[in-house]
Amino acid sequence: MQKEHVHTETLKCIRLITLDGEITTEEVWDLATFFNDNPDAQKYWPGSVLWPHLQQIFADDVVTVDEMNELGKRLRDLEKVCETVSTEDIPEGFSETYQSLEETEFILPLINKTILIEGRGEAKPRYLADLRSHSCDCQDWFKRRKDLPKRSPGRMCKHLLQAFGMSQPTDSDDDEPWPKPFVQLIQGLLDCGIDAAAAAYWRKLVWNDISCIVGWGGSDWCSIYQRDRQGTFERFGYNRTERRWAYGEIPPDFALIRKYLEALE
């Protein structure tokens, strides 16, 4: 693999959508839309390999379970290829920064509302997102989110996320304002058009005026969400068993985040 022929935007897009190769029909559509909108991404690696495969999947307008499993396997292989051996030096002043770290747990607000959300695909499926029980009748919710703890942000499939986005309390409402980390999370996910990682536990971490949101539990992968200096919402992944970062991409304060994640139960 020659570095100059790698399309980094494609890798970023895949990292946002999935860390572990677990992929839903909607996410396959998202990937296809990305390639459709980016002719350059189709030409260069990994699009040069993935795009023909996606075209094949969509050739008959039906995305089968076998096709999704095969695509998931390809994405997992791709993630491993991207793994780079990096020298992760512990920065100066690390322990003081770590001691100043504050964490806030946050959970989904309870709202007495159900909203019909239109899904992706030729048949224009509609899903019922329930903001009180945090449930949805889509395949993704039943497959990955149903058994997550009550009020865990990981219960948010794309439809629940959209439903929350449409229900933000306004100043004129008598509703309780939502927890700030939750508002930041849904805004970031909506900006990127992605769902929440199917992680059981979520916290906001703050240190030296910097913050990120972490989600873990349910798989070896932890998700880290953070806005960069330009304000772009980013997702990083850390595998606690294999002790490595997804796609070899390391967040600026990797040492602190890694120490925090490794100390978790």
Ligand SMILES: [Zn+2]
């Ligand atoms: Zn759903």
